[in-house]
Amino acid sequence: MTRSTSLLYLDGVSVSFDGFKALNDLSMTIDPGEMRAIIGPNGAGKTTMMDVITGKTRPDTGEVYFNGAIDLTGEDEASIADLGIGRKFQKPTVFESHTVWDNLELALKAPRGPFATLFHAITGAEKTRIENLLNLVRLQDKRDELAAHLSHGQKQWLEIGMLLAQDPKLLLVDEPAAGMTDAETAETAELLKDISKDHSVVVVEHDMTFVRALDVKVTVLHEGSVLAEGSLDHVSGDDRVVEVYLGR
Amino acid sequence: MMTSLLFRAMDAKAGVFLAILLTVIILVPAANLLLPESHPLHVPTYAVTLMGKYLTYALLALSVDLVWGFCGILSLGHAAFFALGGYAMGMYLMRQIGTRGVYGDPVLPDFMVFLNWQELPWYWYGFDMFWFAALMVLLAPGVLAFVFGWFAFRSRVTGVYLSIITQALTYALLLAFFRNDMGFGGNNGLTDFKDILGFDVQADTTRAGLFAASGIALGLCFLICKIITKSKLGKVLVAVRDAESRTRFLGYRVEHYKLFVWTISAMMAGIAGALYVPQVGIINPGEFAPANSIEVVIWVAVGGRATLVGPVIGAVLVNFAKTWFTAALPDVWLFALGALFVVVTLFLPKGIVGAVGQGWSALAARRKSTSKVKAGSDDPPGSAPAVPVSESGPPKSRMPAPDPQPAE
Numbered sequence: 001m002t003r004s005t006s007l008l009y010l011d012g013v014s015v016s017f018d019g020f021k022a023l024n025d026l027s028m029t030i031d032p033g034e035m036r037a038i039i040g041p042n043g044a045g046k047t048t049m050m051d052v053i054t055g056k057t058r059p060d061t062g063e064v065y066f067n068g069a070i071d072l073t074g075e076d077e078a079s080i081a082d083l084g085i086g087r088k089f090q091k092p093t094v095f096e097s098h099t100v101w102d103n104l105e106l107a108l109k110a111p112r113g114p115f116a117t118l119f120h121a122i123t124g125a126e127k128t129r130i131e132n133l134l135n136l137v138r139l140q141d142k143r144d145e146l147a148a149h150l151s152h153g154q155k156q157w158l159e160i161g162m163l164l165a166q167d168p169k170l171l172l173v174d175e176p177a178a179g180m181t182d183a184e185t186a187e188t189a190e191l192l193k194d195i196s197k198d199h200s201v202v203v204v205e206h207d208m209t210f211v212r213a214l215d216v217k218v219t220v221l222h223e224g225s226v227l228a229e230g231s232l233d234h235v236s237g238d239d240r241v242v243e244v245y246l247g248r
Numbered sequence: 249m250m251t252s253l254l255f256r257a258m259d260a261k262a263g264v265f266l267a268i269l270l271t272v273i274i275l276v277p278a279a280n281l282l283l284p285e286s287h288p289l290h291v292p293t294y295a296v297t298l299m300g301k302y303l304t305y306a307l308l309a310l311s312v313d314l315v316w317g318f319c320g321i322l323s324l325g326h327a328a329f330f331a332l333g334g335y336a337m338g339m340y341l342m343r344q345i346g347t348r349g350v351y352g353d354p355v356l357p358d359f360m361v362f363l364n365w366q367e368l369p370w371y372w373y374g375f376d377m378f379w380f381a382a383l384m385v386l387l388a389p390g391v392l393a394f395v396f397g398w399f400a401f402r403s404r405v406t407g408v409y410l411s412i413i414t415q416a417l418t419y420a421l422l423l424a425f426f427r428n429d430m431g432f433g434g435n436n437g438l439t440d441f442k443d444i445l446g447f448d449v450q451a452d453t454t455r456a457g458l459f460a461a462s463g464i465a466l467g468l469c470f471l472i473c474k475i476i477t478k479s480k481l482g483k484v485l486v487a488v489r490d491a492e493s494r495t496r497f498l499g500y501r502v503e504h505y506k507l508f509v510w511t512i513s514a515m516m517a518g519i520a521g522a523l524y525v526p527q528v529g530i531i532n533p534g535e536f537a538p539a540n541s542i543e544v545v546i547w548v549a550v551g552g553r554a555t556l557v558g559p560v561i562g563a564v565l566v567n568f569a570k571t572w573f574t575a576a577l578p579d580v581w582l583f584a585l586g587a588l589f590v591v592v593t594l595f596l597p598k599g600i601v602g603a604v605g606q607g608w609s610a611l612a613a614r615r616k617s618t619s620k621v622k623a624g625s626d627d628p629p630g631s632a633p634a635v636p637v638s639e640s641g642p643p644k645s646r647m648p649a650p651d652p653q654p655a656e
Contacts, residue, residue, distance in 0.1 A: 081499030114508040117481040
């Protein structure tokens with residue numbers, strides 16, 4: 001549990017909005033290559049934690065380090081994305097008036113400046129990469145379809161594909177299974193397990209069957225700090241967790 | 249590299265548009281200069297100037313479409329950039345008057361003599377040279393837009409708030425230019441122009457030349473807009489319009505993109521203003537009026553946002569209607585404009601070009617499905633599916649595009 005060997009290191013992070021403590025002295029470490037599930041009741045601070053890591057919200061106090069050495073609290077969203085942290089929103093957010101293909105092309109790792117994109121011409125390597133991603137997220141025959149016409153589940157998958165296109169070191173995935181059918185949920189769990197073979201992944205999820213299917217270490221958040229950590233069986237045996245989830 | 253960019257930008261619609269524009273640029277001056285006045289196809293000079301004015305308005309509308317239609321920045325202050333370009337050109341034209349002014353001062357414009365100024369203010373230096381004035385036509389609006397955009401986009405001012413600040417910007421400039429001691433002619437502005445590049449501004453040939461120049465400027469700026477919007481940069485712009493924070497989290501610096509199109513667009517508006525002034529013969533602070541900028545937004549909405557061709561059509565149609573109404577039924581014009589905006593918003597949310605495009609693809613889809621029915625099934629044509637299932641190829645064109653999102 002040291003900063004230097006961790007991929008993501010949060011120590012004593014607090015954020016408050018108008019007196020409400022969204023995060024309260026939160027400390028957590030993600031190791032390189034690890035997949036972690038984060039669960040917790042509504043208002044536990046899961047999304048705020050993502051906001052802090054991705055630079056959308058600045059913490060009032062506390063340290064956030066990426067790769068052991070990079071202080072994320074001083075960076076903005078674009079440079080954090082550039083460092084290799086990809087984020088999937090809770091509500092699927094894709095570019096609706098672009099085709100599936102264009103969505104992936106925009107996400108693909110490439111120079112991000114306006115002049116670089118103005119003169120950009122797509123290369124063969126990029127095309128192959130997009131083809132591979134289309135296969136991975138099972139949208140091969142939707143490639144020319146506008147993203148607005150995809151189903152909810154397909155949008156979730158497209159967004160995961162866009163995340164992978166950035167080739168990030170760490171993926172933050174916020175409720176990937178929300179609004180999915182049981183079959184889709186199971187497939188998504190398989191997809192994430194596949195992805196975790198060569199990426200570090202943090203998944204925030206409500207759905208317990210989904211978390212069980214992932215079969216990874218679980219961190220339980222409550223009122224902005226860590227309540228319990230360990231395997232799913234371990235944390236669900238914890239009295240405080242049961243209390244928080246089921247009420248007294 | 250340039251040719252490949254151009255190649256990527258051209259499509260059938262752009263080709264048709266440029267061909268029509270080219271025809272107009274050639275035929276209108278020719279019908280004015282070459283045909284005798286008695287000829288039925290003769291175009292009178294006043295009409296050439298009027299249409300030249302429409303073309304500069306079309307260019308202004310195009311510049312608004314680039315930021316509003318593609319990047320979602322609803323500018324309610326683009327007339328400011330237009331007027332600044334106009335003032336830069338007006339200053340050049342004032343310096344060309346020389347001793348022919350009422351007071352005959354070789355250096356000072358009439359209004360400065362009238363105000364008892366002894367020497368030319370420093371910011372009027374250089375405007376006796378056309379190249380310098382032409383540079384200022386681009387730089388004055390460009391620099392203002394860059395500075396304004398730098399602060400506004402960096403602080404992430406978006407949507408309605410940004411629109412309101414752009415109104416404030418143009419209003420502040422209106423008040424500033426009204427002041428006599430600003431040195432821009434106060435509320436009379438700059439007028440009484442004599443020549444441009446040595447040609448008499450009143451001459452038929454000069455007017456025809458200015459018309460052609462406006463048309464060429466419109467065509468070139470259209471091509472630039474097309475290149476920008478068809479490139480990957482254009483896709484990023486649309487991404488910013490549709491989901492700004494998603495674009496940020498993908499690693500794009502949204503403020504740089506906005507600043508880029510915003511500045512380009514302001515410079516285009518400046519060119520439009522510079523071509524407008526010699527044709528109408530005057531530039532005064534009234535051009536900064538907030539209502540002018542709002543009117544431009546209406547042209548774009550009528551023609552069709554994010555279509556590039558639409559704003560040009562919208563600007564020409566609305567201004568043609570304005571010319572007709574203000575002559576025939578002057579009291580009715582503002583009501584007609586208001587009604588037009590309401591009708592377009594309610595019934596043609598994508599504007600004229602958007603609606604025509606939609607109708608066209610729907611028609612094409614229906615034709616395809618009926619021909620399929622005729623070819624090989626017993627079903628009567630009436631029961632053909634409205635959206636046929638395609639066995640191969642992308643079903644792209646048949647699906648209506650999602651509605652463009654409002655200002656935000």
